[in-house]
Amino acid sequence: GEDVEQSLFLSVREGDSSVINCTYTDSSSTYLYWYKQEPGAGLQLLTYIFSNMDMKQDQRLTVLLNKKDKHLSLRIADTQTGDSAIYFCAERLLKLSFGAGTTVTVRA
């Protein structure tokens, strides 16, 4: 987690967009990932982006990568109650390094 930083909590109203931010330190990371962890479960890969891309869209998910600032974000459109979970940003070098996770709470 020292190399990847995220804010710890995000509260969002159902139907609004959620934006989760992440900063990483190593510019030689090839891939950057977003994982989702629901209560009592393991991590599931949500999406990933290759380092030569700026943006990737996958249905309600949009990933933005600013390589110059080493900043990664995940936007979830039309947030639903099922999106309540912990979201981990991760960078890949020799190993996967994870951020501390952002707990997203969706309120009605």
Added chain:
Amino acid sequence: DTAVSQTPKYLVTQMGNDKSIKCEQNLGHDTMYWYKQDSKKFLKIMFSYNNKELIINETVPNRFSPKSPDKAHLNLHINSLELGDSAVYFCASSQEGQGSTEAFFGQGTRLTVV
């Protein structure tokens, strides 16, 4: 079919005991990992094995000994358990090489040392 499976899912044991957690993956991946998730949900890599060989050992106490009998299995043995070992332990696997090399995670083993 579960891709990465760990057993047991829950483990409650007394301080000083020795315990093992098993992990198996049926994805044909060549790399397996153990991660520890503490009470603050912080996820930290402990070990990584590639084709049964240890490639990452992240300053984990030597009471923790991973064993990989073949590339589909990576077990974790812990000697002389301490209170601070209480955590959720996740096994994961990936296929190294070209491509996104995403890691697939097991459901976790919640270890409670009392």
